[in-house]
Amino acid sequence: xxxxxxxxxxxxxxxxxxxxxxxxxxxxxxxxxxxxxxxxxxxxxxxxxxxxxxxxxxxxxxxxxxxxxxxxxxxxxxxxxxxxxxxxxxxxxxxxxxxxxxxxxxxxxxxxxxxxxxxxxxxxxxxxxxxxxxxxxxxxxxxxxxxxxxxxxxxxxxxxxxxxxxxxxxxxxxxxxxxxxxxxxxxxxxxxxxxxxxxxxxxxxxxxxxxxxxxxxxxxxxxxxxxxxxxxxxxxxxxxxxx
Amino acid sequence: xxxxxxxxxxxxxxxxxxxxxxxxxxxxxxxxxxxxxxxxxxxxxxxxxxxxxxxxxxxxxxxxxxxxxxxxxxxxxxxxxxxxxxxxxxxxxxxxxxxxxxxxxxxxxxxxxxxxxxxxxxxxxxxxxxxxxxxxxxxxxxxxxxxxxxxxxxxxxxxxxxxxxxxxxxxxxxxxxxxxxxxxxxxxxxxxxxxxxxxxxxxxxxxxxxxxxxxxxxxxx
Numbered sequence: 243x244x245x246x247x248x249x250x251x252x253x254x255x256x257x258x259x260x261x262x263x264x265x266x267x268x269x270x271x272x273x274x275x276x277x278x279x280x281x282x283x284x285x286x287x288x289x290x291x292x293x294x295x296x297x298x299x300x301x302x303x304x305x306x307x308x309x310x311x312x313x314x315x316x317x318x319x320x321x322x323x324x325x326x327x328x329x330x331x332x333x334x335x336x337x338x339x340x341x342x343x344x345x346x347x348x349x350x351x352x353x354x355x356x357x358x359x360x361x362x363x364x365x366x367x368x369x370x371x372x373x374x375x376x377x378x379x380x381x382x383x384x385x386x387x388x389x390x391x392x393x394x395x396x397x398x399x400x401x402x403x404x405x406x407x408x409x410x411x412x413x414x415x416x417x418x419x420x421x422x423x424x425x426x427x428x429x430x431x432x433x434x435x436x437x438x439x440x441x442x443x444x445x446x447x448x449x450x451x452x453x454x455x456x457x458x459x460x461x462x463x464x465x466x467x468x469x470x471x472x473x474x475x476x477x478x479x480x481x482x483x484x485x
Numbered sequence: 486x487x488x489x490x491x492x493x494x495x496x497x498x499x500x501x502x503x504x505x506x507x508x509x510x511x512x513x514x515x516x517x518x519x520x521x522x523x524x525x526x527x528x529x530x531x532x533x534x535x536x537x538x539x540x541x542x543x544x545x546x547x548x549x550x551x552x553x554x555x556x557x558x559x560x561x562x563x564x565x566x567x568x569x570x571x572x573x574x575x576x577x578x579x580x581x582x583x584x585x586x587x588x589x590x591x592x593x594x595x596x597x598x599x600x601x602x603x604x605x606x607x608x609x610x611x612x613x614x615x616x617x618x619x620x621x622x623x624x625x626x627x628x629x630x631x632x633x634x635x636x637x638x639x640x641x642x643x644x645x646x647x648x649x650x651x652x653x654x655x656x657x658x659x660x661x662x663x664x665x666x667x668x669x670x671x672x673x674x675x676x677x678x679x680x681x682x683x684x685x686x687x688x689x690x691x692x693x694x695x696x697x698x699x700x701x702x703x704x705x706x
Contacts, residue, residue, distance in 0.1 A: 328702055376658075380655045380658055383651075383654075383655040384655050384656070386651075387648075387651050387652045387655065390644075390648060390651065391638060391639075391642070391648065391652060394642035394643060394644050394648060395638075395641060395642055400641060400705070401641075403702040403703060403705065404638040404641065404702075404703055406702065407634070407638070407699045407702050407703050408635075408638065408652070410695070410699060411631065411634065411656065411692070411695060411696070411699070412656065414691060414692075414695055415656050415659075415692075418659045418684075418687075418688060418691070419655075419656075419658050419659055421659075421684075422658065422659035422662045422663060422684060423658070423662065425662075425679040425681075425684070426662050426666070
């Protein structure tokens, strides 16, 4: 112990000398998420009218659509970060990609679960090989495969490049998978929001607020996951320096 | 040295390697035949369901066998230590990818040529070989184009044997759907099928281009 104290520390943590600034953006986004979630829950369960045909189970739609959207947004962000990484060679883009992959896996899992519950009540089956369902399931496999590849390759520039290449290949492939399964068979209800007069305005409003809330939730989780990635990389570098 | 000559030299090296050891061809071929036999038991093939199951069985055999070969593409080079030398030599990275891809298509193709007649005998399904050849060829190119790229990634990890199928199977879903449907269209009389062969060709073109461009990022040290 005494010996260890005598040694000069290898890296003086910068955070100790510099006061940590208050994470204002994170706090604001967290507050917005909390508020939005409260409003979404109230609107989804009380404000929006009961569906004439599907009844109460239809209300899961206000959570299912936003988590699916966030899961796909995370995928696009991951691929965009991958392209930017290959272009700029800046590892911060890789942290964005990793963070987005982790959060996207969570959202896509939730989308599969909520969709399955809804399908059970409305279609009478937990699962069907419809284009959207199948593509979402494959997206989930792609996410998990990506996370596995990144875990096995560790934190190196080779791993960063492999992750970027994989995300680019996958983002090209997902529309092709969708189209091929669509040719194969399809059942999912088509997007109903765009059709004029198809949905009452209260439903559209609830959905829009829910979508906005989940997008903010994605953003705030991204900030946390990004910082976690950064700290993990720095910690690993420090450990490697000590060894 | 131009690109074509580089591709040819790397490909010829791999072919000579394989001709000497013959491990991969025999292994892949036997594996494909065994999958066909196992399918025969698993699905209890009879006259009434044969035509419906046969295309799927054929392609499961082809895909599984091709993964045995794909997994070895870059891994074998790394084990022998020849990957570093290949990267040090003044060879275009695209030539390495295209040579490895051609090698894979060739090895898988040989296995398919052996397995197809056996399949025809075992399953006793009538089909015209002329109509099946473009489907098999285009499908193999599609599987190999993505598979070769990802085999370079998987080879960099400790877990390449199971990581490669986990990464590649989801991505070749369009190919798998299209080849099985196109194959059953050859064996059965079907109407109003979407242009599956066009889908496979488009998939091949897109992923050949993307993989050729992206391969250098994967093997850079």
